Amino acid sequence: MNEQPEPLRRASSLARGSNRGRLVEVLRRQGPLPRVELARSTGLSFPAISAITSKLMAEDLLCEAVTETATVWPDDTDEEDTDGLNGRRRGRPAVSLTLNPEFGRIIAVSLRMNLIETLIADFSGSALAQSRLELTTRALDAAALCDLVIAQIDVMIDATATPRDRLLGIGIALQGIVDSDTGRHLWSPALSITDVDLATPVRQAFGVEVVMANDAVAVALALAAAEPALAQGLTATIMVGHGVGMGVVVDGEARDGAGAGSEIGHVKLAPNGPQCRCGQRGCIEAHLADYALYRDARTFLDLPPAVSQQPSEAQMALLRARARAGDPRLEQLFRQAGHALADAVATTISVLRPHHIILAGPGLQAFDMMRSAYEERLERAVLPWLLKSTAIHVRPSESATIVDGMVRRTLRVVDRNHMETTE
Structure with a gap:
């Protein structure tokens, strides 16, 4: 033949x-x-x-x-x-x-301000163990950062008695700007160091694929998986909390390389506006992120300082409670945040014309106090027929969503690589 x-x-x-x-x-x-x-x-x-x-x-x-x-x-x-x-x-x-859940294991790491969260899952994506390590992340140099991430991965392997040859892939989600093609962390408000190759040391330590992504992309994937209706077409998830970022997925899957994550939080609203952590002024994030709201509230309230300029969940909960109790100065602060959120949504609709926008993250726990100002601003900022073409959903997600989404992202890469190498 x-x-x-x-x-x-x-x-x-x-x-x-x-x-x-x-x-x-x-x-x-x-x-x-x-x-x-x-x-x-x-x-x-x-x-x-x-x-x-x-x-x-x-x-x-x-x-x-x-x-x-x-x-x-x-x-x-x-x-x-x-x-x-x-x-x-x-x-x-x-x-x-x-x-087969026992085919292998996936580990996801979320690195954000003062916290490293790690999760190990089986091949079906079900979580087996999880850990949280609180520390001052901005005190880490490049070597200490890599060593710490490797150590946290080892903790998950030991906690579940996972044989090294059963580890299939590792996903790392970072707050800030990530080059997913090269595995480099370029900039993050959670770190004082920039342009760090994080993927290579982790890959060398464990001998498996290392997938890097912005944390907003991971949240977008987790939410799309939880609600399949939100995975139809192009979906932009705007993450509000420690910072403001955006993840873009198409039909429930992240794009490879550049374009999956967007720094919507660093679009400038006013050149001479409030100071942003990126070093510039007037960014959307400087009006909307937790650190900005807490910083501005301290100018007229007697509040304890935040660690590394990042308020804790308890401090933000107290701020929301005092605003709901009727403090007019805090009410105005959250109205201004609503305007900034509307500007982020308006920019996204005008540029991307997505089928869905998901407003997610712990910062959305204050959406009830932002809503009226947000809706008024959005109606003025977007052409009516464009606004009608995008469905907007509010999902105040928990932080665990980041590692859940990173497990999903890493499994998709592992699946694709396995299909290619076994044919």
Whole structure:
């Protein structure tokens, strides 16, 4: 038999890898499914699904999950067998396939102001253990930062008795500007150092893929996974809390490289406005982020100083409580924050025209006090027909969402790499 020419062999291999990847992606999105439903969801024939799943099960990437219920299909065996499903549609115990949780482990690290949070998950994305380390992050130099991240990863490995060869990938989310292509941290308000190669030392320490992303991208992925309706089309998530950032996902997935994360918080509202942590003045963040609100409140209230200029959750909760109690100066402060939030949303709509905007992060716990000023400003700042084309959702997410989203991002990269290297 004549061999296929090289271009045809390569195209055939890519097609097989694409089909395997499509199947794994469906299981990640929908959970355990019987082979019949996998065929429908992927658009592949039943024989193709059988061949692919047999190989993935032999690799221990998939396993069977047997349910007690029976799935009854219409008796259509007299119809033409166009999809290879006839004869397999009568009621019998439904045997679903699922991603094998024991295939490997993923570790996600979130580095933000005065906190390093670490989570280890199995191959299905379920969390196994988590840790939080509070420290003064701006006191770290480059070597200490890398050593500390590696040590926290080791803590997760030891806590779950994970063999080193079962570790598949590590994801690191940072507050600030990240070059995800090179794995370099360029700038972050959480650190006093800039332009640090964080990915290479971690990769050398553990011998696995290291995925870097802005923390707003991780939040965007976690929210899109939790609410599939928000994953349709282009979704921009504006993260408000310690700072103000934006993550962009398309159909529930982050773009690779530049463009996935945006520093919307450093768009200038007024050249001579309040001081921003980036060193410039008048940024959206300087009106809206927690540190800015607390800093401005201290000019007229007797409040204790924040550690490294970053107020704690308790300090921000106290500030919100006093504003809701009727302090007119704090009420005005949150109205100004509402104006800044509206400017961030207006800029996003005008530039990206997203299908969805999600306003997320702990800073949105004060949205009730920003809302009227935000809505008034937004109506004046955006063309009416543009405003109507974007659905806006408010989700005051918890910090754990960052590591959840980073697990998801890292798993997608691991899936893709595994499909490419096994074909």
